[in-house]
Amino acid sequence: MFFLGKKNKELDKFADLLEQGTVALFKERGDLRFSSDPVKSKRRIIEFEGKMRADGMEKFDNEPTYVSAVNFYASERDMEKKKTLGALVVYVEQSYIAKMMKLLKYPPIDDESDAAMQDSCGTLCNIISGRFKSEISSAGYIELEMSHFMNYRNSAFAGVDFCFNEFDMCEISFNLDNVKRLVIDMTMGAVPKLR
Amino acid sequence: MEELNHGKILVVDDSDLERELLIEVLKGAGVQNAFLQAKTGEEAIEILGTHFKEVGLILLDWQMPKMSGMEFMEAVVKVPQVASKAIIMVTASGTDENKKKAWAVNPNLVGYVVKPYTPESLLDVIYPFVQLKSSD
Numbered sequence: 151m152f153f154l155g156k157k158n159k160e161l162d163k164f165a166d167l168l169e170q171g172t173v174a175l176f177k178e179r180g181d182l183r184f185s186s187d188p189v190k191s192k193r194r195i196i197e198f199e200g201k202m203r204a205d206g207m208e209k210f211d212n213e214p215t216y217v218s219a220v221n222f223y224a225s226e227r228d229m230e231k232k233k234t235l236g237a238l239v240v241y242v243e244q245s246y247i248a249k250m251m252k253l254l255k256y257p258p259i260d261d262e263s264d265a266a267m268q269d270s271c272g273t274l275c276n277i278i279s280g281r282f283k284s285e286i287s288s289a290g291y292i293e294l295e296m297s298h299f300m301n302y303r304n305s306a307f308a309g310v311d312f313c314f315n316e317f318d319m320c321e322i323s324f325n326l327d328n329v330k331r332l333v334i335d336m337t338m339g340a341v342p343k344l345r
Numbered sequence: 346m347e348e349l350n351h352g353k354i355l356v357v358d359d360s361d362l363e364r365e366l367l368i369e370v371l372k373g374a375g376v377q378n379a380f381l382q383a384k385t386g387e388e389a390i391e392i393l394g395t396h397f398k399e400v401g402l403i404l405l406d407w408q409m410p411k412m413s414g415m416e417f418m419e420a421v422v423k424v425p426q427v428a429s430k431a432i433i434m435v436t437a438s439g440t441d442e443n444k445k446k447a448w449a450v451n452p453n454l455v456g457y458v459v460k461p462y463t464p465e466s467l468l469d470v471i472y473p474f475v476q477l478k479s480s481d
Contacts, residue, residue: 179461220408257365266361273360276408277460280437293442298359298408 157315158340165190165320167289168238168336171281172324179277180254182326189323195316195337201309202319202337206241206302209323209333214244216267217302218275219310222283222338223295234311235294236338237319238282240275244303246331247271253326264303272299278334291341313339350476352401355381357389357417358435359409363460367404367435370464371471375478378402386412390420393427400430402474407436407443418451431455431474435462 158164169188176182196203206215222236223229242250248261251270259266276299287293300306312319319337323330354371358364361384368380381396383389386409393400407414414434421427432454434447439459448454456470 175461251362256362257369259362269361273362276360276363277437280439280460283438284440287440287442293440296408296438298410298413 157317158313158338160340161192161316161318161320161338163289164286164338164341165322165336167285168278168282168320168334169322171285172278172322172332172334175277175281176254176324182253185325185328188325191321192318193321193335195312195319198309200314201306202237202239202312204239204241204302204306204310204335205304207304209241210243210330215304216242216244216247216271217304217306218268218271218299219302219306220275220279220299221297221311222279223297224292224339224342226295229295229297232311234339235313235341236336237310237312238275238279239306239310239335240271240278241333241335242271242274242331250274250326250331268301268303272301275299282336286341290344292344294341312337315339350401350474351378352474353379353381353396353399354475355383355389355392355396355400355403357383357386357403357409357414358406359384360406363406363435367467370467371475374464374468376471377476377478385409386414386417386420389417393421393430397427402471403430403432404435404471405432407434407438407447415447415450418447418454422451422453428453433458433470433474435467436460 206217219239221234224235247267247270248259259270316337319335322334324332356364364382405414433456435458437460444457
């Protein structure tokens, strides 16, 4: 018999936690306020050979984009077994990544260096994911384990690991100066509550 | 703690930008110590192998490829000489559970700083282990 695990019925709640964590992070790190409320939309996960498709160029009208991803796991044991519970993917347009990091008060980066810009996107993904993990824990769920960041240019060519029970993900777009500057895709399996 | 606060500071983080930021913040605050850098726990162990006596403080990220900060600590606590090195975690994982886990792995951990940090919060923890310009 084909068995499906427990599906997460709280994706919207996790999207709210991600949004509030990201807004707070930008305020604390760079005293930055997004110019309008972030836009959330639920989308179907596009699966390819067991991985979630993560295409950055389609987020920014086919402009070159940096993409970084982090995975979440329910425990260290699951992390060792690569039993993925969630994924968070950050997309920033190539032409804006240096400015965004400057606004977040990071040292200047070489905007002609692909490695430096990939590293910047990964750094951003890491702090957003860390904050999201803390928000989840504060909301009364178990402590998740988090992977290191993985960086790509334009798209994650081999896809991103995700929880096979899930069919939906949430996309959140953030505007600075009334222009879409940051997009985050997030999918999460059912996270147990702390007893 | 002999000449601990004159030792080199080993910054271990897979993000080039976070390492750069950390060093910039510390230099900006008047920290005089020299710095060494590693991108993974494995690299940090290699550096300790060759610069063991020079390193006075290790600033350690958690999530890194190949060998995470936690795996690095699990490895170093088994070696008594290395276990005595001052280690401060500087990580985006900032929950109480994470902190408990870090101290459980390494009871000698001297501090835990959560990214994003302010220069003040970093200096508060790091102060006893560094040489500041004003204290020359």
